[in-house]
Amino acid sequence: MRNLRLDICYDGTRYRGWQRQPGVENTIQGKLETALSRILEEPIEIYGSGRTDAGVHALHQVASFHCESTMPAEELLAQLRHYLPDDIGILDCKDASPRFHARYNAIRKTYRYRIWNSAEPCVFERRFVTVVEEELDIPAMQAAARHFLGTHDFSSFCNHKSSKKSGNRQIHALNVTQEGNYLDITVTGNGFLRNMVRIIAGTLLEVGQGKRDPDSIPELFEGVRAEAGFLAPAQGLSLVEVDY
Amino acid sequence: MRNLRLDICYDGTRYRGWQRQPGVENTIQGKLETALSRILEEPIEIYGSGRTDAGVHALHQVASFHCESTMPAEELLAQLRHYLPDDIGILDCKDASPRFHARYNAIRKTYRYRIWNSAEPCVFERRFVTVVEEELDIPAMQAAARHFLGTHDFSSFCNHKSSKKSGNRQIHALNVTQEGNYLDITVTGNGFLRNMVRIIAGTLLEVGQGKRDPDSIPELFEGVRAEAGFLAPAQGLSLVEVDY
Numbered sequence: 001m002r003n004l005r006l007d008i009c010y011d012g013t014r015y016r017g018w019q020r021q022p023g024v025e026n027t028i029q030g031k032l033e034t035a036l037s038r039i040l041e042e043p044i045e046i047y048g049s050g051r052t053d054a055g056v057h058a059l060h061q062v063a064s065f066h067c068e069s070t071m072p073a074e075e076l077l078a079q080l081r082h083y084l085p086d087d088i089g090i091l092d093c094k095d096a097s098p099r100f101h102a103r104y105n106a107i108r109k110t111y112r113y114r115i116w117n118s119a120e121p122c123v124f125e126r127r128f129v130t131v132v133e134e135e136l137d138i139p140a141m142q143a144a145a146r147h148f149l150g151t152h153d154f155s156s157f158c159n160h161k162s163s164k165k166s167g168n169r170q171i172h173a174l175n176v177t178q179e180g181n182y183l184d185i186t187v188t189g190n191g192f193l194r195n196m197v198r199i200i201a202g203t204l205l206e207v208g209q210g211k212r213d214p215d216s217i218p219e220l221f222e223g224v225r226a227e228a229g230f231l232a233p234a235q236g237l238s239l240v241e242v243d244y
Numbered sequence: 245m246r247n248l249r250l251d252i253c254y255d256g257t258r259y260r261g262w263q264r265q266p267g268v269e270n271t272i273q274g275k276l277e278t279a280l281s282r283i284l285e286e287p288i289e290i291y292g293s294g295r296t297d298a299g300v301h302a303l304h305q306v307a308s309f310h311c312e313s314t315m316p317a318e319e320l321l322a323q324l325r326h327y328l329p330d331d332i333g334i335l336d337c338k339d340a341s342p343r344f345h346a347r348y349n350a351i352r353k354t355y356r357y358r359i360w361n362s363a364e365p366c367v368f369e370r371r372f373v374t375v376v377e378e379e380l381d382i383p384a385m386q387a388a389a390r391h392f393l394g395t396h397d398f399s400s401f402c403n404h405k406s407s408k409k410s411g412n413r414q415i416h417a418l419n420v421t422q423e424g425n426y427l428d429i430t431v432t433g434n435g436f437l438r439n440m441v442r443i444i445a446g447t448l449l450e451v452g453q454g455k456r457d458p459d460s461i462p463e464l465f466e467g468v469r470a471e472a473g474f475l476a477p478a479q480g481l482s483l484v485e486v487d488y
Contacts, residue, residue, distance in 0.1 A: 009367050010367060081363065086365075087370070088367070089364070089366070090365060091365065120335070121330075121332075121333020121335065122333070123253050123255050124303075126255075126330050
């Protein structure tokens with residue numbers, strides 16, 4: 001059977017997240033599957049590189065799916081762009097090797113958590129940031145960020161975790177960078193538990209607010225969810241890249 | 245009486261333009277006057293540097309108003325930011341000289357008309373651009389743009405014009421610049437007639453599409469509205485700067 005790869009971006013503001021759910025209309029996966037099934041005239045099920053929560057965005061998400069249609073990928077790309085709402089964009093649509101699977105083959109993902117750190121208005125980017133007006137101790141956040149590098153049990157940075165599965169994940173990079181009023185927390189890892197990036201962002205924000213010591217991070221890997229930081233709002237989070 | 249200056253930005257998407265209108269709820273002026281009148285507990289009427297049409301944005305608009313209140317400008321700024329919806333931002337609020345008037349003292353304004361010139365999706369900036377998928381002849385647009393410089397009668401670049409008033413306006417600069425998929429038409433002038441920037445943008449787009457010769461511009465200044473280009477959509481237009 002033919003295998004196709006989709007490269008996608010979306011403004012997640014009005015969606016209930018990536019994953020199709022019974023009885024829920026507005027999901028990214030649902031919109032894509034409906035469009036693909038109508039255009040190709042066969043039932044299509046797609047596999048994303050991973051889920052994104054309700055309200056989370058993607059600058060670059062990857063999905064794959066099988067189909068019987070022989071429609072050229074270029075024509076499918078044009079039809080998808082025509083058919084989809086303007087808050088879901090198709091960056092690319094290509095035939096992939098038969099073994100390619102967007103989820104199983106993903107080796108690394110990068111997320112960005114964007115904070116508008118100012119009392120000044122953020123009118124034009126407001127859907128893609130979390131506003132924190134107070135001044136933050138950025139060197140402290142950067143010191144705390146370094147403790148996340150490497151492989152740790154992130155169970156305490158996860159909501160709704162099944163206790164049977166391993167919480168071990170490897171963080172390759174975690175940078176806190178400031179440019180103008182934007183403060184970006186950019187994290188690359190081999191995989192992420194549910195809400196993990198948002199809880200890391202919330203924990204780093206608490207460090208920046210002076211509520212936590214940067215060196216208190218390591219003990220959180222031995223702790224429970226309640227000891228880690230708050231769940232930072234969805235709208236500041238974007239999936240930036242998936243590596244294969 | 246005290247005179248104050250407001251520096252404002254807004255996402256015009258959901259508004260019926262700048263100007264307050266009887267029976268129309270959603271105008272920028274209306275939102276600002278309602279907020280100011282409640283905060284200062286006196287009826288406030290504001291003067292903008294000029295109107296913007298329904299759906300047009302402002303990166304930087306200026307307004308002024310008189311009041312009796314002695315509330316410090318800084319406190320008013322904070323209260324306005326708290327009170328206003330998140331698609332209207334207050335950049336600054338300051339006491340101004342008693343003679344300052346945002347409209348009468350404006351000597352120059354700059355607008356940007358932004359085109360997303362690609363078939364690729366423009367998801368995150370989609371509210372602030374007009375999409376033109378086809379390739380445009382940008383050197384031709386730049387050649388046409390040069391004909392607008394100087395003082396001309398722009399009556400044929402105006403909708404709903406009162407024929408009694410002069411249509412003479414001076415254009416100081418009109419640049420067509422490309423950066424990635426963005427094509428910006430940036431125009432600075434001493435004043436603009438109703439819809440003038442959008443009709444200039446529409447005319448330049450028709451030049452870029454090969455429907456008009458760049459050297460056909462000068463004769464439009466002698467012509468009528470129907471001879472100039474189409475009215476480019478509001479959403480691509482932003483007021484960028486007002487000089488005093």
